[in-house]
Amino acid sequence: MQESQIAQVIEPILADRGLELDRLDVTPIGKRSVLRVTVDGDGPDGRGPLLDDIAAASAAISAALDESPAVGKAPYTLEVSSRGVAKPLVEPKHYRRNTGRLVKLWLGDEQLVGRIVDVVDDAVTVDVDGVERVIVTGTIDKAVVQVEMNRAFEDEEEN
Template identity: 45%
Template sequence: MPTLDETVTTVLAPVFAPGSELGAELALDDVSVTTAGRRRVVRVVVDGAGDEPGDLDLDAVAAASTAVSQALDDSDVLGDLPYTLEVTSPGVDRPLTTPRHWSRSRGRLVRAVLADGSSLLLRVVSVDEAGVHGTGEPQMVKGKPPRAKDVGAPHDLAWADLVRGEVQIEFRRGDEDVDDLVAAEDDDEADEDEQ
């Protein structure tokens, strides 16, 4: 027997179907129904349709809220209990678990958690049927800058080796910082050679 989350997802799927007005801009990412006292809270997470990275159009999210509310009201999936509807976008803390999640994160800094229990910090370059392709990113270890040879190393991760990804918050983009770190390390090595 399907759960209430699955039943509500089935009711809402046509709202975000590829041929629908909203389906061109948004995709249904997740649905959860929880009980809060005498009310239910229906939380609907929408993301951009397709695999391209980018921000969500707030007007489209508002239109989705209206369409979701109408679909729920037209069905009897929630019965007579009142409900509160929350339509939101996935936060930065959403784990990357599907190829679409990874693809929409191209260009982002991601901590990839691997099946062997290890993790790797990389910038996602591309995603295909084989897996995720990226470049290694500098990681400070005990306050020491990364070695020049570790910066930008290519990484190809197969889907079978990936458990999830965790998008990392960047306060400033590291491209120029990596060059500065590599130059500083080269200068340090040159100074050591002169001594």
């Protein structure tokens, strides 16, 4: 199984559903292969794909791969998931999809924790302790969303 051939089967299916292929890994395990498909997309609220969209894409991908010469008769296990919160933010679209979320940024020797306020082109505006900083994404060594357990409850109490 070649990843490039499998990607050619998968990408149009995802595009039809407003999703994109973020990563494809094919791992042989004994006589089987595990196909790990990681998807991303804006979703209806601009914050990433919905679980129902991923499930529908998974079913369509499975059906297409079963008929595709890219897989043939080789047994495989298909795993389809979203990027998840733990994946580093790399491209401007990753920052845009996480607007409003708390992130930890590594800029050379400096580490910042702040909330993404806005993203324009390749610049992200982050509120760090009440001060907005505009940072070009290409200067960020690493950025990871910080999970906030209490924020959802605080937002609900305000409503």
